[in-house]
Structure formats: structure tokens, C-alpha cells
Amino acid sequence: MPQGKVEVVPDDGLTTRQRRRQPVLAVHTGPGKGKSTAAFGMALRAWSAGWPIVVFQFVKSPKWKVGEETALRALGEVPGGAPVTWHKMGEGWSWIQRPGTERDHAVEAAQGWAQIKKDLAAEAYRFYVLDEFTYPIKWGWVDVDDVVATLRDRPGSQHVVITGRDAHPALLEAADLVTEMTKVKHPMDAGRKGQQGIEW
Template identity: 75%
Template sequence: MPQGKPEQVPDDGLTTRQRRAQPVLAVHTGLGKGKSTAAFGMALRAWSAGLRIGVFQFVKSPKWKVGEEAAMRALGDSGKGGTVDWFKMGEGWSWLARPGTERDHAVEAVEGWAQIKRDLAAGTYDFYVLDEFTYVMHWGWVPVEEVVETLGARDGAHVVITGRYAKDELIEAADLVTDMGKVKHPMDAGRKGQKGIEW
């Protein structure tokens, strides 16, 4: 796909250079595959551009996305591009509620968001992946209004948020929103995930 020309030039008084320097808030949502995968694909570009990447992974399974993590860490360690920090909010931190652990997950979610706010304020990273972060808002552990307000006040960092059930307020605030629609999935045909494909 070629690089397109803007469909319109905004009357915002900014030059193209200034507009290019504006940080992007991207949201990958929908019921299909590719939300997180595309976020890590974007991180490849960010790495290549020398950006400091921070991944905050709100995931359940310790096996999930180990491939992306290994690859991104290898890139960060290569010294050729940007840096990569990768944070997992704990193997016990699951939005699939288990008996007796639901409150802990909410607490961990809030703690994770608090760290992201501190990093945004300190300018720690240029490119954030907040993986599966939509669920934290979906379940009300962090108010979407607070996320939108915080991100709206950020200075220069690109942010990619993934997950189902992205709230309208977040979509409204985002610059780039893609809905990954499920058309067909191998598990529909009873196939299990495969190494190199699913993790």
C-alpha cells in the first residue's frame, strides 16, 4: 500500500513538520486476531527509528506472547535500534477471574496504570504498548476518563492500546483505530495453537 496523501489539510495552523511530531494514540480492538500482533509489528518500526519502547503486558498466560517478547528483547539487546523494556503484570494477574484472586487483579491493574502514568510524566519511553489494556477499562478498574485525560496531556510519546471492548471515549480520543474482525479462525475447526504461530 503506497503512502497516501492526506484527504484534507487541517486548519490547525501547524506545519507538516509540526504535525509529524504529534504523538499518535492507536487502538487495536475487535474480536479477531492481530490486535496485539499488529502492535508488536508497529514496535518493529519504532525500534528501527531508535525509539525507546516500553511494553506493559496485561496478560494471563505465562506462555502467551513469549515469542514476541523474546524477539523484542533480542532487538533491544542488539544495540542497533531503540531500547526495549517489557513488563508483565504478573502471572496471577488475569481478567479471567479465578476464585479469590479478582480483587488482586484489580489492584495490580491500578498499580500498572500508576507506573505508566509515572513513566509518561517522566518521559521514560517514546513508544508504549499497553497490551490488553482495554480490559482494565472495560472492567472499570481504571476509569476510561482518567486514561483519556492522562493520554491527552502526554508529551510526545506514541501509545498503542490493544484489546477487545475499547470504550467509545477511548476511540474518540484515538488518532488511529483499527477493528480486527474475526472472519475465520483455526480453533473454529478444532485446531490447537501451534508453536511459531500462536506463541
């Protein structure tokens, strides 16, 4: 996308430069493909800007998105490049020393969100991907009012991208950028299964 022309200059007392440096909250939602993929694509830009990146993956299957993980981790190891941190709920969050033997996904999701709050407060990263984070909100595992207030009040210039279907209306309201991905046609409709390099 090109740099667009601004249609309305808001009466907010900010210069264009100040406005330009405002942190962005983006939400990728809708039933189509590309929500997470576009978020990881944005991470490419963030990496190239030299911003420390973190991914919190609120999903369980180890197979999903392993390709993006491999590639972004490889970028994170390029000498002189920005670091990439990748947390996965499904394996037990990496900072939890003794994950319970009985998986309690609601507790894990809440632990993930608690860590995100800590990282935002500490300005630990510049670019956050909260992948599939709409679901723990939808299921009530994480309080949407807490999410919205935390993101609204986050310090510094920390950009956050949240992906997943059925984004909560309060989250959409709080977002600066919302894109809905609509499925028009999918190979599974024609009886194909996913394949490496395309689906993961």
C-alpha cells in the same frame, strides 16, 4: 501502507512537519486476531527509528505472546539499538518489590496504570504498547476518564498503542488511529489447537 495523500488540510495553525511529529494514540480492537501482533509489529518500526520501547502486558498467562517478547527483547539487546522494556502484570509488576500472596488483579492493573502515568510524565519512552489494556478499563479497574485525560495531555512525542476487545467509546474517541480486527475464519473453527510459533 504507503504514505497517503491528505484529503483535508486542517486549519490548526500547524505546519505539515509539526503535524507529522504529533504523537499517535492507536487502538487495535475487535474480535479478530492480530490486535497485539500488529502492535508488536509497529514496535519493529519504532525500534528501527531508535525509539525506546516499553510494553505493559495486562494479561495473566505466561504463555501468551512469549514469542514476541523473546524477539523484541533480543532486539533490545542488539548493540547500538533502542532498548526494549517489558512489564507483565501476571508475574507481579517488576517494580513492585513484594507482590501480595493474594493476587488482586484490580490492584495490579491500577499499579500498572500508575506506572504508565509516571513514565509518560517523565517521557521515559517513545513507544508504548499497552497490551490488553482495554479490559481493566472495561472492568472499571482503571478510570477511563483518567486514561483519556492523561493520554491527551501527555508531554513530548510519545506514541501509544492500546490493544484489546471492547475498547471503551471514550478511548476510541480519543484515539488518532483505530483499527478493528474482524475474525473471518480461524483454525480453531476446524478443531485445531494453537501451536508454537503461530499462536505464541
